Amino acid sequence: MKIKDLFKLSILELTRYKSISLFLILNLTLGLIGFFLLQIFQQSLVLQSAERAQIVLGGDISISARRSFTPEEVKQWEAELKIEKFSKFYSMFSMLRTANDSKLVSVGVFDDNFPLYGKFKLSDVSFTNDQPRVWIDPEILDILSLKNGDMVEIGDQKFLYSGIIEEDPTRLFRGAAFAPRVLIHQKYLGVAGLMKEGSTFTEYWNYKLNPQSNVELNKTKIETLVTDPVVRVQSTKDKAEDSNRILKYFADYLGLVALVALGLCFLCSSYLLQWTFLTKKKTIAIYKTLGLSDKKIISIYLIQNLIISVLACFLSVVLVQSLLPIVQNLIINRFNLPLQLVFGFKAFSVTSMIAIFGPILIVVPQIMQIIDLRPLMLFQNVDTKVKKNIWYYIWLVVSVSLFWALAVWQSHSYQVASIFTGALVALIIFFQLINRAILVVLERFSSNFNWLLKYSVKGLTRKPASTGLVFTTMCLSTLVLSLLPHVKTSIISEVRPENASLMPRLFLFDIQPDQVNGIKTASKEILKSELELSPMVRSRILKINDKNYERAATNDNMTREADQEARSRNRGINITYRNYLQNSENIIEGNFEPVHTDSESLPQVSLEKRYAQRMNINVGDKMTFDVQGVELQAQVSSLRQVRWTSFQPNFFILFPVGVLEEAPQIFLTSVYSDDLKATKKFQNRVSNEFKNVSIIDVSRTIETSLKYVDQMSVGLQFMAWLAVLVGLFVFVVLLNTQIKERLQEMNLLQILGAPSESVFKIVLTQFAILITASICFGVLLGLAMAWVLITFFFDIKTVYDLNYLLILGSVLLPVCGLALYVGLEPLKKLNPMDLIRQQ
């Protein structure tokens, strides 16, 4: 038999089992859509980040640090570079003040060469240094009504409002930032007095290199020269990988939800393939009797799968293409991301690979059964049980491992992927067990029911494989769907508690030591309250347990954990000192030492628990800090849990008093007040009297953060609904196959005297029990999982969104009900005579 004949036979079989083939294609298509869309999103993000990396970075190579570079350092690296042009840039926070109002802004301080690449689109005046001018982000106009010719103050300098920044090529996406950007010329930086001792700013040295230069080689050379880990050397390649980190993290989690849908689709395919295999078993035995080799029969099976995969791919391409404008619209309007979704080859090829290799893996148990099948079975009853030998278990382990690998690839994290895959496998096992337990209980009690109910229950309990599949898929998809809103509600509730006075109104930073008393006085006079100011000392870690703490390189192939660890290493660390714990802190390990008195022993510091975990630091470990040039040793005496959402000045590292008092420091504080007018007055006074002090409007920042939470939640919900769609599809498929399988049984019941309505009621009851139980369990487990996730991952109080549960129930149950009603239609046309005619 030639390959052409095998193809012919495969197509013949596919058309003979039309509805099953169609189910398999649709099932795979549904599973692929979410994954495909996500690939397009990720690839578009990567592509556009790479295309604009040079402009976003501001040069071919950029060297930056949260400190000023010394001329020696600059000379040292410039000797290595073939520079065509360079531009120096500063970025810092400050208050933008008008006569009546003020707003925290991110000040970009440019020079005459700015920008080295790309072009800004400004509403009125081009960049110039003829006089102190300021260009602002459009959203500032909504807060401070400015018109051309108005003067605004930044630091100690008045600037002329010169228009809005309509297009900023250095920012790939302009999200709802809590501090919008303003641009001023470097000529006025000194007079504005924005860079005082202890002020937080970042200095960038951006270089346009000779086109013949090897950027990556140059970068490596500079990294060797500049050993200070707080100095960041970035090439365009780094920038492409680094930009939109939050979006990439978000896409990771979207990917995991898409994997749930894909996993459910493979579970359904696996059931359908086994179901079809059983109906084809005799045909396969006939093939074997006629002399067709196992290899050829398997080829027929694989060709069928390949055709299904190709058709599913084609259908998903068509559907994704039609969905793309809707998703694009959602991304631009709902997410406020001007990301152009591009239907790329890479996204297509990745999805196709999964579409082709996934089903091949799924079909392995049937291939094993084909090999085991003896033609003798033609004379026997069809054995419906799958023999679970060692190879079956090997296949199972391989499948789970590949799924795990896919999860690692999607989440860029061994830890997240392992937890995700482990939880998914555990949930599937748990759902199967729960399903069995429910059925056992139901069967035990069914003896007291009427025959209809008794028979319905037996129909469920005696078919654990099919009921288990519906239960598992519906439970899992409902769980995913019901889990997310609780997380969102808990986050919202955490940052916006009912009693608004629990949250600070303002957050003040960059307060110089000589300004502390003035600010305290202003608070006492205007807000009638005492302010607690927290000192902040900039430092960097030199050693942990006498081991040097060096710069770690980051790249796109890193897992998220490694990337976070590297970033933590490369960042300078802000430390504080206090002899008390704030109400947002509590010690979870070791002892808090409030005062350091013994000069013979090391100061005992307290570390935030997650920071310690990330940095692999334990109680008792020794740390060496560089506090603005002075080396300081300390020992970790305790780990603290910190409620970051309190918006109090929280720190990773807390020193006891008696160590850092003499170090250069600035102060931070949060302001609590129910009196909005007084708060505004206080803000204006501070921003006018202490011009370098930055003030964050906490409620506005919370609104901004909630916007992000809301946007991310929409994305995740979209994926979760896709998972539910797959779950519903599995339900419809099961309904269809079960009804086909049971038509004879239903005819028999009628012959035995059961009214046709009873027969209809039996199947209706069975699926109604199944769907209600699975949705209820999915929701209940969603509540439990939400608690685990919110408590242990987000570290906040769980607040359930019960309204959403009502909405979910009122959508899911009628949809399932409708699917059930339509699915049961064939039962209305039952004809018991068929049973006699079959004889």
Place this chain on the structure above:
Amino acid sequence: MGLKISNLKKTYAQGSEKLTILNQLNLEVNTSEVVAVVGASGSGKSTFLSLVAGLDYFDEGDIAINNQSIKNLKREHITKFRAENIGFVFQQFHLISHLTAFENITLPLEILGRPYADEEILKALENVGLAHRAKHKPTEMSGGECQRLALARGLITKPSLLLADEPSGNLDSETGVKVMNLFFEQVRATKTTTVLVTHDMELAKKCDRIFVLKNGSFN
């Protein structure tokens, strides 16, 4: 009278034409009598069984089971009538695969809402030699055992009429003979009026009378 069929006529529409399957068919079966209906393929055996079982409507004539006409019974009444009065044994057994032997037998009683004692069911199983198989499912039983179980199910409601459609057709000859011996033993012991549809003349000969279905009526 166990079964009385008078002037039965059944036609089916085939396109614009009417196809007469049964015409002027008459049959009288006494109570407790076991009769055989034989006929070639396509002679109308299945239609005959469907009509007697009340699964289909006839055009003319009448069918009376245990002296009760089913002609004017509405659908829901005929279903109830069937459950109370007619038992079935099929060639392909048609047992419910997910129910045990015990549960398969109790099913007609459950449908009828007739109370039963476990001993009664076990006795019925014992009568067909399957007491030891009470907890087994049909998939775990041989063909002969399945047919014996189907027989026990057919008789459990003590029907006025038992309709058997080629009951040995799916069994090897040796098992077929054994099962049919048991069949005759049981229907005679329970004095059940029985119509056995078969093409096996040897089997038909074991019945009290034989009716040959040809051209839509009994010759």
